[in-house]
Amino acid sequence: MIMVKNSSYLKMYLREMGGKTREMLGADSAAFTLVLSDSANLVAGSGAGNRFFGEYRCDLNMLSIRVQGRTQMFCPRLDSEDRYLRMLDSVKSYCIHADTLRLYDCHDREFAVFIGR
Numbered sequence: 001m002i003m004v005k006n007s008s009y010l011k012m013y014l015r016e017m018g019g020k021t022r023e024m025l026g027a028d029s030a031a032f033t034l035v036l037s038d039s040a041n042l043v044a045g046s047g048a049g050n051r052f053f054g055e056y057r058c059d060l061n062m063l064s065i066r067v068q069g070r071t072q073m074f075c076p077r078l079d080s081e082d083r084y085l086r087m088l089d090s091v092k093s094y095c096i097h098a099d100t101l102r103l104y105d106c107h108d109r110e111f112a113v114f115i116g117r
Contacts, residue, residue, distance in 0.1 A: 018083070
């Protein structure tokens, strides 16, 4: 199970996606977050301007995320937000070390790196 010590959830901030840093995606410090709840296998977070929610399954180093819904506000960088949500839906595995979470596709290619704060 993915979990932070003494916490019922893990909140991470996107550092890199598809080889592009958060700044290259035009993101501010509040954009592109990922929150995984330990108690109910729920996922939530934010994209470029919208919030999303869904569920995840985790078994050893395998991880799948299913985004089930999101707000529909118009905001800049919606193309980056769409890529971000598609990437989350395509996750197959992960590696977590210290405050860094790495997400991988079905070919074990790294898609994204998240950091805690």
